């Protein structure tokens with residue numbers, strides 16, 4: 001895993017449709033790193049020509065040092081919330097990078113391992129499809145350890161519309177716990193304990 | 199030394215001759231031995247064997263004729279099997295199987311009978327006295343000080359509008375039994391409680407709660423019946439409880455404080471428990487049921503307990519276990535023995551509190567209902583939270599990245615009456631069912647708050663009508679086209695299996711049954 005612990009720089013691409021809150025997720029990620037974890041961070045956002053429903057992308061760099069160039073060429077973490085975004089960006093993920101997907105929206109080519117979460121479905125169950133971005137952000141926080149949970153939660157609190165803070169924290173926690181459980185499940189499987197019955 | 203008491207059930211035929219010869223020859227029979235002369239050992243049921251222990255015996259000997267010399271054919275074999283099953287129960291109970299022996303003698307085996315009796319007496323002398331003592335402590339006692347007027351008031355019985363909705367929904371009435379909850383309410387309000395017919399009806403109710411669901415006046419008929427049973431305790435339906443009252447005896451025996459049941463001795467190696475945990479897993483009486491029914495039915499209800507423990511371990515919960523766990527008291531509460539219910543409730547509560555437990559998890563619907571609600575309703579403050587395993591599982595599965603292996607089977611589900619009392623609890627098994635990946639799932643014609651009872655509750659009032667009801671229920675299950683009937687309660691497994699194994703019906707009613715918890719344990723996996 002390439003995370004901030006082994007490399008000074010960590011470059012992230014979060015991508016999906018317009019309207020999914022991709023840029024907000026990127027901004028929260030950057031803010032958490034800068035304000036909560038006291039690192040440097042940059043955010044570059046790009047919309048396709050079709051800003052509603054078309055591919056949308058947030059590029060975030062988190063670094064211990066000053067960042068000279070804010071565009072991501074090779075990503076350490078790629079978060080995909082739509083199939084077309086996945087197709088467009090999959091080649092930009094580093095060999096040992098982390099791929100994170102919404103499993104109901106993205107079908108991978110199966111060439112590499114990924115961390116999958118039904119974020120949009122979970123958001124619907126929580127009552128707001130809009131919060132899928134926050135769920136996947138919580139998930140990303142847990143599996144990539146790019147930012148601390150505390151910093152992430154503070155950034156969520158200060159970035160979402162007033163009155164929706166507690167709902168968004170709930171969504172974040174949902175994704176975060178799911179991420180921790182993914183890691184735990186991988187460990188258990190590695191120990192040969194995949195089910196409950198021996 | 200405290201005098202020990204030995205009950206000798208002695209068959210009239212072969213061994214009695216030997217016994218008489220001993221007396222004629224002026225041999226001193228050990229004075230501890232109280233002989234009960236019986237026509238055949240094969241008719242001494244498990245209930246009668248156990249009853250002696252409930253009444254304070256330190257040892258019981260069942261002595262009959264040798265195989266092949268039984269006057270009635272199979273008596274000896276029956277007796278040996280009943281003894282074996284009851285010995286299994288004595289072991290679980292922590293009383294020790296050595297206290298019950300079966301032996302067979304020919305009329306001329308005088309010396310051998312003498313040796314057997316002295317040997318048994320000497321062996322029992324070396325053991326400590328049985329902690330189960332008879333009398334006030336264990337006998338069924340009527341509800342302390344609760345008058346009929348108070349019972350009527352507590353359950354708003356006079357709010358009855360005489361609409362008959364209860365009777366028209368009651369599964370017993372629908373299976374043809376001349377029985378009517380409305381009729382009972384009316385008779386009692388008009389002062390006819392003491393009639394034989396009414397008392398009979400009081401003991402027939404399944405306490406399933408459908409009538410309560412339907413009643414526009416919110417008359418909680420099952421709770422009313424529960425209190426009436428305590429009120430009329432001692433008068434039964436003329437048939438006595440099911441299985442000769444074995445289970446009530448067993449549960450009353452458990453009120454003996456000094457008894458140390460050996461509940462968890464044969465726990466599989468792979469299960470991890472932690473005696474210091476603040477979460478306790480409460481098992482319930484399934485292991486006793488399995489021993490009791492081992493020759494009649496193929497039920498393995500104790501598997502639910504090991505599967506529950508495996509699921510707790512799967513989610514990294516290593517619970518404490520109560521080695522001297524007693525029955526939760528459900529069956530005594532619902533069969534009119536409130537005094538002993540209270541004793542069990544206090545014993546369990548004290549033991550659990552002494553471990554510093556904050557949460558009790560159980561897989562048994564009856565233990566859940568009893569410990570979560572009835573303890574407090576009867577003035578016993580537990581100080582711990584009680585959770586059914588379904589609630590635990592739903593929460594964990596929702597939160598964690600787990601999946602289910604596809605499951606070959608078309609499912610239907612038998613609701614447990616004790617989980618069906620609240621909407622909240624009724625929903626959990628269905629949520630879990632939806633997470634499984636079976637070939638198919640379909641509800642039976644009557645389900646959820648209209649679900650039909652498995653045919654018995656608290657080992658009371660089993661008769662031909664409850665059998666008819668079970669047949670109807672199993673047919674409903676088959677009509678769904680499913681090949682696997684899922685259950686939540688060990689008793690549903692036992693009572694429905696009993697109907698399925700009715701020899702007069704052959705294979706007509708047979709259907710595979712499994713517990714929902716076990717199916718979850720078999721199929722759950724990390725994603």
Ligand code: SF4
Pocket residue numbers: 357358359360361362363364365379380383409412413414415416417
């Ligand atoms: S349903 Fe209720 S109100 Fe109607 S007859 Fe029965 S007990 Fe009385």
Ligand code: SF4
Pocket residue numbers: 364367368369370371379402403404405406407408409410419420
């Ligand atoms: S509790 Fe069930 S069996 Fe008893 S009267 Fe009501 S519906 Fe009938």
Ligand code: SF4
Pocket residue numbers: 440441653654657660661692693694696697
């Ligand atoms: S249904 Fe069968 S197992 Fe249940 S109480 Fe009646 S006889 Fe016993």
